[in-house]
Amino acid sequence: MARFDMSDSEWSVVQPLLPTKVRGVSRVDDRRVINGILWRWRTGAPWEDIPERYGSHKPCYNRFVRRRRAGVWDRILKAVSDAYDGDIQMIDSSLIRVHQNGANGDKSEGGSGCMGRSRGGLTSKIHAVVDAFGLPIGLSLSEGQAYNGHQAAPLQSNLPENAIVLADRAYDADIIRDLITSQQAFPNIPQRRRCPPFSKYLYKMRNLIERFFNKIKHFRAIATRYEKDPRDYMAGVKLASARTWIRFNESTT
Incomplete structure (x- = not known):
């Protein structure tokens, strides 16, 4: 597991909150793509510089934006913070x-x-x-x-x-x-x-x-x-906030 990748425990929380309906061809592995998204936000590198171990940078960027538009990152943050x-x-x-x-x-x-x-x-x-x-x-x-x-x-x-x-x-x-x-x-x-x-x-x-x-x-x-786009920036803030919640909940269980 690379330095900024989700642990198995983190993935067990995030996976059930992701969309499950797939149209057309099979999509790139969700966990790998989200790890690529986290790597980019954690390092601040351009999207094009996402390492090859996460696949092409295009699925990472496209899925990040599409899921922001679909409200996925908002739903993840709401789900993990409900017990505040x-x-x-x-x-x-x-x-x-x-x-x-x-x-x-x-x-x-x-x-x-x-x-x-x-x-x-x-x-x-x-x-x-x-x-x-x-x-x-x-x-x-x-x-x-x-x-x-x-x-x-x-x-x-x-x-x-x-x-x-x-x-x-x-x-x-x-x-x-x-x-x-x-x-x-x-x-x-x-x-x-x-x-x-x-x-x-x-x-x-x-x-x-x-x-x-x-x-x-x-x-x-x-x-x-x-x-x-401020909406993309705030989606990154919410993704980082959700990870803060997940790690806190993991440390208290």
Whole structure:
């Protein structure tokens, strides 16, 4: 087994979640193709440089995109994350540098392509919500200069009752606090002007969301964005997030 390939345990989780209907000629082995896809995202190499042991790069790229369009990667992430612990949730974002190869695509379908101008150049921003174990339960993408609060509403619209939401001062806004409290949940966000109830002890847990970003950035094609289409880039983020879940579940069984 090559360095970034799925283990037998990982494959036993992923295989039942893949499409089983095949039309026409027999398709290339699923496990080999997904290992090729993981190799590409993990190394950040061009698709054309996928090693021969995974076969031609074309089935890897084509199947990655087709399954993104079919919602397969979304379903895998949802299936492995269904048992999340929602009592404590953390929300934050991480800035991603866009490579020049990802910046020259046609953005007509995706508007800005979720790329924006920041001090460091062309950037995107991953927004994430993680549970009490630092595992992802919500993801979105925006331009790099976008205000974090704009992504808070869609990511925090289905909170469990009595959940506690940890966030930094970037989320210190009445509209975000009201969104959380309207769901019978509790914001634990430091505030500049007033002094609402705030637990420094719980706030220390926010390092878990930083750890999550560090884990998915081990995938070099996530740490630097090479994809022109934001939907393809987010599919890679979800694939890496699903693997984080699978490995966590494997370590606790």
